Amino acid sequence: MSPKTLIEVNDLNFSYGTRAILKGIDMSMSRGQVIAIMGGSGSGKTTLLRLISGTLRPTSGHVRFAGEVVHELDRDALFSLRRKMGMLFQFGALFTDLSVFDNVAFQMREHTALPESMIRDLVLMKLHAVGLRGAQHLMPAELSGGMARRVALARSIALDPMLIMYDEPFTGLDPISLTVIGNLIRRLTDVLGMTSIVVTHDVQESLKIVDYVYFIADGVIAAEGTPQQVRDSVAPFVHQFVHGEEDGPVPFHYPAPTYQQDLDLDPKGMPVV
Amino acid sequence: MFKRIVSGIRSIGHRVIESIWRLGLASRFFMLVLLKSGTSFRRFGLVVRELYYSGVLSLIIIVVSGLFVGMVLGLQGYETLQKYGSESAVGTLVALSLVRELGPVVAALLFASRAGSAITAEIGLMKATEQLEAMALMAVDPIARIVAPRFWAGVISMPLLAAIFSVMGIYGGHLVTVIFIGVDEGSYWSQMQSAVDFRFDILNGFIKSCFFGVAVTAIAVFEGYNAPPTAEGVSGATTRTVVTSSLVILGLDFILTAFMFRGVS
Amino acid sequence: MQRTALDFWVGLFVLIGIAATMILSMKVGNLNVYNTSQNYVLTGHFENIGGLKVRAPVKSAGVVVGRVTDIQFSTQTYDAVVTMSLDSRFPFPKDTFASILTAGLLGEQYIGLAAGGDEAMLKDGDKLMKTNSAMVLEELIGRFLFDKASQSD
Incomplete structure (x- = not known):
C-alpha cells in the first residue's frame, strides 16, 4: 500500500441473504483523485459506498481507509473515522428543520467547540465556495434541486474531510446545474487535496472531470481505466454504456419466455384460437 | 378444506x-434511546426545542378540550346529583x-394524536429523505441527536398537559x-377539597400521566x-402510532388504576 | 447561546404547567391541611363506624383538623379501632368527645370532635375515651318504633 493510497478495497463480497450484490471487488484510490464508479441501476454502486462508510458490513473481504480496516473498528473509532469522510446524497438530504446556514454549521457545532463567531466565518467560507453565500438564511424547502445539492456539498466539506462520496450527484439536474456541480467536484478536490468518489450513470458529464473510472456490472468490476482509455475502449459492455446504446451485453429485454410463447402464437406465426 | 385450515x-x-x-425490536430500541439520552441532558436546548413542538403546540387543544370536558361533567353531574x-x-x-381518570387519560389520547403523530411523521420523513443516514455518516448518532430529545420532551410535556387539562376542567365545571x-x-x-386527597388522587394521577407520556412518545419515536x-x-x-398508543393508554390505565386504588376508599 | 421566541413559549408552557400542578395540590387537593405541618396520632374505639372510610376528615366545629388514617377491627373488645392523624396546631383536651357524623342525609361520614374542659391535653398515641358510634338507619327506626310501642302501653 503506497502512502498516496487512501482507500484500498480487497476482494470485497457482500450479499443480502442469498442474493449476492458484490462479488470480489478490488479497487485502489489515491489522494487527490476523482474516481467514478459507473454501472447500470441496481448494480451495487451505492452498496459499495455504504461498505466504504461502514454503514454495512461486508460478507467477506475488507475496505481499508487511511490504513484502517473499516468493518473491524468499534463504534467510537468508526465515528471518528467518519469525521474524515463526507457524503453527498442523491437529493442532498439536507436537514429540513434547519436553515442553510445551520445545515452547514451542523457538524462544526456537533464535533467542535469553536466559538460561534468562528463557525460563522467558516460557514460563510464554505457557502462561498459553492456560490451560495447569499442563500444562507433560506430553508431547504426554498431551494432548487441544484442549489440543495450545492448546500449539501458545502455541508459535507464542513470539516475538511479526506474523502467525499457522491451518490448520483447529477440526477435530475438541468444542464447548467450539472456543469456547476461537476466543476465544483473537480475544483474542491484539487483545492482541498481530498479524494472524491462519484457514483453515477451520467457518463458524459463525469468523464469530463474524473481521473479514473470503474465499471461495475453484476457485482464485479467489468472494466476500469482513465477517461481516455474508457472512451477508446472496444470492450462491448463499456462501448454500450459509454455510447448509451439500447442493446448489447446489457440486453433491452428482461429475461422472459420467447415472445411467440407469451402471445400464444404457433411457430408459423398464426394465432392459436 | 384441510389445506385452508392449515394455512389459516x-x-x-x-x-x-x-x-x-416487533415487540422485541421496540424494547431494544427503547433501551437504546435511554442509553443514548446523555446528549439530551448535556445539551438541554435540544429538548427545549422539542418541548415547543410537543408541549406548546398541544396547549390549545388541551385547554379547550379540558374546558369542555369539565363543563359537560358539571352539567351531567348536576343533573344526576x-x-x-x-x-x-x-x-x-x-x-x-x-x-384520577379523565385528566391523564384524555390528555394522553389528545397528546398521542396531536404530538405523537407529528413525532412519527417527522422522524419517518427524515428517514425517507435520508436525513438520518446523512447524520450517521456525519458521525452524529441520530438516536442521540433526533430521537432522544423528542422522547424526553414528550415525557416532560405529558404530566404538565394533564395537570393543565384537569385544572381547566375543574374551572369549566365551576x-x-x-x-x-x-x-x-x-x-x-370545599366539598372538592375535603374529598380530593393529595397523595391518593393528585399524585397518582400525576404518576399515571408520566407513564402515559413515556408510552406514547416511545411508541411514536419507534x-x-x-x-x-x-x-x-x-x-x-x-x-399505527395513534392506534397503538390509544390502546396502550387505555390498557395501562386499567392496570395502573388497579394497582393504585385497590383497597382504598 | 441565543435567546429565541421559542424559548419564551417553552418557558411559558412550563410555567403554566407548574401553576396547574400547584392549583391542583393547593386549591383542589387541599395539600396545606395535613401535609405541611406536623401531626399527632390518636385512636378511638367505636361500637359501630357505619360507613366511615380511611381518609375521611376529622372535623371540629366544622373545621377539618385531621384525617382518618386507619380502621381496624379489635378481637379483644369486638369493636372498631379508628386511628386518626391530627394537625399539631390543634391540640384537644383529654376529655374530648368523638362521634361519627354524616354530612347531610346521604353525604360522607366524618369524625366530629367536641372539646371537653380538661386541663390536660391529648398527646401523640393517646386514646380517645369518649366516643359515640355512627347512626345506623335501621337502629334509629328500630328505636323509634320501640319508643312508640312503649308510649302507647
Missing part, C-alpha cells in the same frame, strides 16, 4: 411471531373524575355549575424510526 393457522402463527419480533338533593357534591364529582346554574361557590370548592422509507410507509406508521 399458519397465517395466525406468522402474525403472532411477527408481533413478538340534583335528584338526590346533593348537587353541592358536584365539585367533588368533577374534580375526582378529572384528577363555570357551568356555579356561575350558570348557581350551585353554591363555597360548597363547590414507529417513526422504523417506518418504511416511503410515503405509504410514513402514513401507515403515523396511523
